[in-house]
Amino acid sequence: MRFDIITIFPGFFASVFEYGIVKRAQAAGLVEIHLHDLRRWTSDRHRTVDDRPFGGGDGMVLKPEPIFAAVEELTGAGRRTDLPARTRVVLLSPQGKPLTQALAAELAASANRLVVICGRYEGVDERVAEALATDEVSIGDYVLSGGEPAAVVLVDAVVRLLPGALGSATSAAHESFAAGVLDCPHYTRPAEFRGLRVPEVLVSGHHARVAAWRRKEALRKTWRNRPDLLERAPLSDEDRRLLEEIRREEQSA
Ligand SMILES: C[S@@+](CC[C@H](N)C(=O)[O-])C[C@H]1O[C@@H](n2cnc3c(N)ncnc32)[C@H](O)[C@@H]1O
Structure with a gap:
């Protein structure tokens, strides 16, 4: 997957992709991240990228010409309808x-090139959304x-879903949202810290009980923090029974 990030502040990204999974994915050749200074595609002496909004009002708007020129040079297409597959x-x-x-x-699975446009000021001339951007x-x-900052979030979220990026030790399949609910809580050593003990079942060595506890606590966390997810999550009959149990437990707590 190749990312091309178009920005007026390329220095912002100086070290942000040099950590963890994104760094490893680049080292392994799974990902290339290219930064582009939007001002490269300006033609005036002041390298102007913004202008006042038509119709008046506060702030400045990023001009369309440098953005269209940048995408055209990077992809060969000056309209979204002409982009390569x-x-x-x-x-x-x-x-x-x-x-x-x-x-x-969806982006990780269906794209091999993502051109990412970073806005600033009041935003970007709407013709970019109308005719150039696919998303x-x-x-x-x-x-x-x-x-x-949004580009950093997007790159990270997509890269960790590319096959091979997480390595065999971790899998995105168990993470929050993958199956429509949040992940379960995690604990590590020490088993007791400042009087706080980890749930007994996790040190029991009983795999089936651990798995059952994890499912229930994932549902509890979702019920507490993101009940909206439960309306769309694919829930089994057992999940629904657990949710009833959780409701009773939380009400009596
Ligand atoms: C100050 S914002 C523009 C806000 C715009 N006037 C509005 O109210 O919708 C400047 C730029 O920051 C970026 N930005 C701000 N919030 C964002 C968000 N929640 N997600 C993605 N990009 C965001 C966009 O690129 C945007 O063009």
């Missing part, structure tokens, strides 16, 4: 579709100052 152009925007695990998995993506319902 398996190439996606992602415009980061709080107005975009939410970045979910499902979207990250307009938001990392959450809040407004950042720029698309750069």
